Amino acid sequence: MKKLLLLSANPKDTTQLRVDEEMREIREGLRRSKQRENFVIETAQAVRYRDIRRAILDHEPNIVHFSGHGSEQNGLIFELVFKPLVELL
Numbered sequence: 887m888k889k890l891l892l893l894s895a896n897p898k899d900t901t902q903l904r905v906d907e908e909m910r911e912i913r914e915g916l917r918r919s920k921q922r923e924n925f926v927i928e929t930a931q932a933v934r935y936r937d938i939r940r941a942i943l944d945h946e947p948n949i950v951h952f953s954g955h956g957s958e959q960n961g962l963i964f965e966l967v968f969k970p971l972v973e974l975l
Contacts, residue, residue, distance in 0.1 A: 890916070891947035892929045893938060895954035897965040905931075905953040912951065935964045 892912060894905040909929065916925055930941040933954075942950065955963040 887926060888924055888948040889926050889928060889945060890949045890951065891941060891945050892927060893933050893941060893950065893952045893954075894929075894931045895933045895952075895962070895964045897955065897963060900955050900963065903954065908953045933964060938964075 890912075892909050894909065896903050896905050913927060916922055916927065919925075928941075928945045928947065930937060933941065952962060957963065
């Protein structure tokens with residue numbers, strides 16, 4: 887059995903993305919697959935940078951998919967507790 891971890895982040899001070907629709911499309915696509923019994927889907931939403939490590943340790947996924955913002959120079963963008971956002975390499 888393969889475990890798929892779907893992570894999403896859509897910080898308040900960024901353009902709003904439809905990450906819920908993307909996650910739904912992934913779930914529906916997998917549900918229609920002939921191999922659907924071979925996969926389990928776990929999710930973590932509104933992730934902060936420290937949540938990613940915790941989610942990976944908690945769920946031990948084979949596949950990780952991230953939906954959210956990023957920039958070419960600075961990588962993925964996550965929301966922080968005390969600051970509006972942080973860019974992480």
